[in-house]
Amino acid sequence: MNVLVVGGAGYIGSHCVRQLTAAGHHPVVVDNLVFGHRAAVAEDVAFYSVNLGNESEIGKILRKEKIELVMHFAAYAYVGESVTDPLKYYFNNLASTLHLLRCMLGSGVKKFVFSSTCATYGIPSQVPITEDFPQAPINPYGQTKLDVENALKSFATAYGLSFASLRYFNAAGAAEDGSIGEDHKPETHLIPLGIDAATGRGPALNVFGNDYPTPDGTCRRDYVHVDDLSRAHIAVFDQLAVPGAQHFYNLGTGTPTSVLEVIRAIEKVTGKKVPHTIAPRRAGDPPALYADSTKAQRELGWVIKFPDIESIVATAWKWHESHPHGFGK
Numbered sequence: 213m214n215v216l217v218v219g220g221a222g223y224i225g226s227h228c229v230r231q232l233t234a235a236g237h238h239p240v241v242v243d244n245l246v247f248g249h250r251a252a253v254a255e256d257v258a259f260y261s262v263n264l265g266n267e268s269e270i271g272k273i274l275r276k277e278k279i280e281l282v283m284h285f286a287a288y289a290y291v292g293e294s295v296t297d298p299l300k301y302y303f304n305n306l307a308s309t310l311h312l313l314r315c316m317l318g319s320g321v322k323k324f325v326f327s328s329t330c331a332t333y334g335i336p337s338q339v340p341i342t343e344d345f346p347q348a349p350i351n352p353y354g355q356t357k358l359d360v361e362n363a364l365k366s367f368a369t370a371y372g373l374s375f376a377s378l379r380y381f382n383a384a385g386a387a388e389d390g391s392i393g394e395d396h397k398p399e400t401h402l403i404p405l406g407i408d409a410a411t412g413r414g415p416a417l418n419v420f421g422n423d424y425p426t427p428d429g430t431c432r433r434d435y436v437h438v439d440d441l442s443r444a445h446i447a448v449f450d451q452l453a454v455p456g457a458q459h460f461y462n463l464g465t466g467t468p469t470s471v472l473e474v475i476r477a478i479e480k481v482t483g484k485k486v487p488h489t490i491a492p493r494r495a496g497d498p499p500a501l502y503a504d505s506t507k508a509q510r511e512l513g514w515v516i517k518f519p520d521i522e523s524i525v526a527t528a529w530k531w532h533e534s535h536p537h538g539f540g541k
């Protein structure tokens with residue numbers, strides 16, 4: 213299938229492009245390179261540096277490349293920034309996505325795979341989280357993702373758009389061969405910051421709170437390998453054959469891992485200590501977030517290849533060790 217990957221030079225998008233190629237599909241990348249890296253996409257993949265809200269240019273690409281399905285990864289994803297600068301998030305994550313969707317519908321492209329997030333659930337009343345939990349985001353980032361989900365539901369009913377909204381938990385790890393991986397500027401995620409602390413490239417890690425109601429007092433999250441996530445995007449294609457199909461899937465391993473357990477995994481994999489200090493809680497961090505992803509496993513035949521934190525961290529380490537400056541050098 214000819215697949216337009218919007219945000220295909222970003223962290224999850226670039227891994228998905230490789231998985232598409234490996235599965236025999238034909239990916240075409242659109243990325244404005246604000247956060248993406250040209251080097252994360254193979255030279256022989258068609259690449260357009262265009263904003264997703266640019267309807268005339270996106271329309272030309274859809275027609276020229278005979279696109280049948282669009283995957284949309286391009287979004288701002290700094291939760292704290294979404295609170296201090298919500299306009300940026302509503303314009304990029306919501307308004308630009310509406311331009312993309314209008315352009316697709318106008319060009320007759322009616323299959324869509326959307327990067328959504330567990331942040332749409334806000335603070336769940338219990339865990340693990342299933343897809344039918346109430347969605348009550350606690351920040352503009354999660355709200356904009358939920359707004360797009362709601363728009364998609366209406367578009368499916370009104371225009372016959374078929375879509376899958378994939379609600380990611382904590383994307384982590386890197387390509388198994390270590391050739392591409394996570395390179396955010398600024399970096400805020402636990403695993404890359406922990407690896408930087410271990411190698412001395414970064415400061416000691418701040419552990420945001422150790423007085424949560426969890427077994428070791430630190431927050432528990434559901435770390436899911438970026439290639440496992442990517443494979444779910446492809447496994448969902450069959451679900452989109454029927455016009456107007458609407459699908460929602462949680463993508464996580466279902467195993468909660470605490471901040472201290474992540475630190476121990478990094479120490480085991482790298483053979484180095486992770487210097488860390490206990491810091492105050494970070495605003496908006498729920499004590500525990502993890503998925504019940506049995507729906508994706510049952511309906512998509514989604515198989516989790518990296519079910520444990522050590523195997524995920526091992527791939528991240530392979531990337532960071534071989535690319536100490538990310539895609540920079």
Ligand code: UDP
Pocket residue numbers: 382400401402403405417418419420421431432433471494497
């Ligand atoms: N975390 C931490 N120190 C850091 C970064 C993250 O203790 O420097 C914690 C954070 O509070 C959360 C977990 O690690 O409980 C995962 O955070 P991350 O930012 O990687 O992902 P999020 O869960 O916010 O999407």
